[in-house]
Amino acid sequence: MTVLEVTGLRKSYADKVVLRDVDLAVDAHDVVCLIGASGSGKSTLLRCLNLLEKIDDGVIAFEGEEVSDPRVDPRRVRQRMGMVFQAYNLFPHLSVLDNCTLAPRRVHGVPRQDAEQRARELLARCGLAEKAEVHPDRLSGGQQQRAALVRALCTAPTLLLLDEITAALDPELVGEVLQIVGELAADGTTMVVATHEMAFAREVATRVCFLDEGRIVEQGTPEAIFTAPREERTRQFLRRVLPG
Amino acid sequence: MSYEPSVHELNRRRLRRRLRWRSSLIASLVTVSVFAVLVIGVVSSPGWPSVREYFFSGFHARESFPEIARGFLKNIALFLMAEPLILVLGLAVALARQARSPWLTPVRVLAVIYTDLFRGIPTILLVLLLGFGVPALGLSGVPNSLFFWALVALVLSYGAYVAEVFRAGIESIHPSQVASAQALGLTRGQTMRYVVVPQAVRRVVPPLLNDFVSLQKDTALVLVVGIFDAVNAAQDYSNYNFNDTAIVVVACFFIVLTIPLARLTDWLQRRVAERERSGAR
Numbered sequence A: 001m002t003v004l005e006v007t008g009l010r011k012s013y014a015d016k017v018v019l020r021d022v023d024l025a026v027d028a029h030d031v032v033c034l035i036g037a038s039g040s041g042k043s044t045l046l047r048c049l050n051l052l053e054k055i056d057d058g059v060i061a062f063e064g065e066e067v068s069d070p071r072v073d074p075r076r077v078r079q080r081m082g083m084v085f086q087a088y089n090l091f092p093h094l095s096v097l098d099n100c101t102l103a104p105r106r107v108h109g110v111p112r113q114d115a116e117q118r119a120r121e122l123l124a125r126c127g128l129a130e131k132a133e134v135h136p137d138r139l140s141g142g143q144q145q146r147a148a149l150v151r152a153l154c155t156a157p158t159l160l161l162l163d164e165i166t167a168a169l170d171p172e173l174v175g176e177v178l179q180i181v182g183e184l185a186a187d188g189t190t191m192v193v194a195t196h197e198m199a200f201a202r203e204v205a206t207r208v209c210f211l212d213e214g215r216i217v218e219q220g221t222p223e224a225i226f227t228a229p230r231e232e233r234t235r236q237f238l239r240r241v242l243p244g
Numbered sequence B: 001m002s003y004e005p006s007v008h009e010l011n012r013r014r015l016r017r018r019l020r021w022r023s024s025l026i027a028s029l030v031t032v033s034v035f036a037v038l039v040i041g042v043v044s045s046p047g048w049p050s051v052r053e054y055f056f057s058g059f060h061a062r063e064s065f066p067e068i069a070r071g072f073l074k075n076i077a078l079f080l081m082a083e084p085l086i087l088v089l090g091l092a093v094a095l096a097r098q099a100r101s102p103w104l105t106p107v108r109v110l111a112v113i114y115t116d117l118f119r120g121i122p123t124i125l126l127v128l129l130l131g132f133g134v135p136a137l138g139l140s141g142v143p144n145s146l147f148f149w150a151l152v153a154l155v156l157s158y159g160a161y162v163a164e165v166f167r168a169g170i171e172s173i174h175p176s177q178v179a180s181a182q183a184l185g186l187t188r189g190q191t192m193r194y195v196v197v198p199q200a201v202r203r204v205v206p207p208l209l210n211d212f213v214s215l216q217k218d219t220a221l222v223l224v225v226g227i228f229d230a231v232n233a234a235q236d237y238s239n240y241n242f243n244d245t246a247i248v249v250v251a252c253f254f255i256v257l258t259i260p261l262a263r264l265t266d267w268l269q270r271r272v273a274e275r276e277r278s279g280a281r
């Protein structure tokens, strides 16, 4: 079943074209990893999918409905599409638990007790059971990012968008976050993940898309991309980021 | 195994204590001498005896005190009634300026006109205009008490300032906070209510309190429409007795009122900061 289908997507800021002719299909239980140099358009693509940006051409269809239609209420789409940002963006004035229950309670109308119970289960799964009552600035970067993941998961989204969620973390904290994403993937969560962690992409992705200057230059299985890339640009990029 | 500080550390602690002692000693000596010089300079000036009689007479202070205290109750009443109204009005106007729905365009325009207009008019003129003007219209069903309209003038004038303070607070919240609230599916209104405004209010407490100190003083402006507040009472006493001690007395009243407010702000601020840091709810 196709969860998300993007065709001919184009996005520009003023006269700078940031994404062009992007075609992307995401089936249920897919983990699509977006790789590419800084500035290649990964974040912009994710923000377009989440309808945080207006697009300049093309079609985004989510669960069979064209959501790039201006009459579609973006909130209805975002209720089923979770997003986690590079800078966590937790709400500093709310405890971790309240961060996690805000959307379920206010957007989805879940009663407080049920929302808190689900949030506590997910926090416990991510090793944050002890931190539910604490405010975000008392957490380490890795813990904050895990809390942000839980916040996105609490509404049980059909599709999860992750934008370089380990890029702001100290190296020794990257593993703890990626491990959870790996577990989510194993559970069949459908995800589109922008990442610089090639080992992670290789292990977890069902498909890897290489972006260069706003185009998907090449996409395929991790084996195909990492061991036998067809395009010269992909080869150049991988030579730069892969050790050895 | 129990920890015993090393000899080196014990010496260091002794040294620290001595240094602390020395700085408190220097601080006290310098402060006392500076104030002594100031006081001596004023007291030994040639005009001091007449100034003392004219501004600091114990007799006139005692005599004017009851009347000023009675008037001061009016200032306090004005201030206590105006403050919550100003907060509500200011926040409402600030939020109206943030509204994006096309249905609310007239509200947004009104909010802009209001802040521009009422920040521009000196408060004293507003008190005069409303205090004398509105009752003169002779409208039925509208209160024509001077006190009421003076209060309205203060609320309208300070509401415009406070609206701008709230707006600055709202706009200082990083756009990524709004983006992540939107990504969670919150409406604009919910984003404001649960994410932006709570953070903005914490940030603007000090400038707000500053405006309120200013408001406490500006309650004295109501004397221009003849309301018998503390300053009016003091002026009355001075004119009648040819002695300005009453002015100093009323100044002391205002100081005594504003200092606790400043201390309260500091304390509130610290408590909020501590709570957010310590992770208590």
Ligand SMILES: Nc1ncnc2c1ncn2[C@@H]1O[C@H](COP(=O)(O)OP(=O)(O)O)[C@@H](O)[C@H]1O
Residues within 6 Å of the ligand: A013, A016, A018, A036, A037, A038, A039, A040, A041, A042, A043, A044, A045
């Ligand atoms: N708000 C914006 N205004 C103008 N240009 C932008 C904006 N956001 C991103 N860009 C540009 O779009 C390009 C793609 O950026 P981005 O999607 O953040 O890349 P990536 O996430 O792959 O590093 C970059 O060249 C960046 O400068």
Ligand SMILES: [Mg+2]
Residues within 6 Å of the ligand: A042, A043, A044, A163, A164
């Ligand atoms: Mg990016």
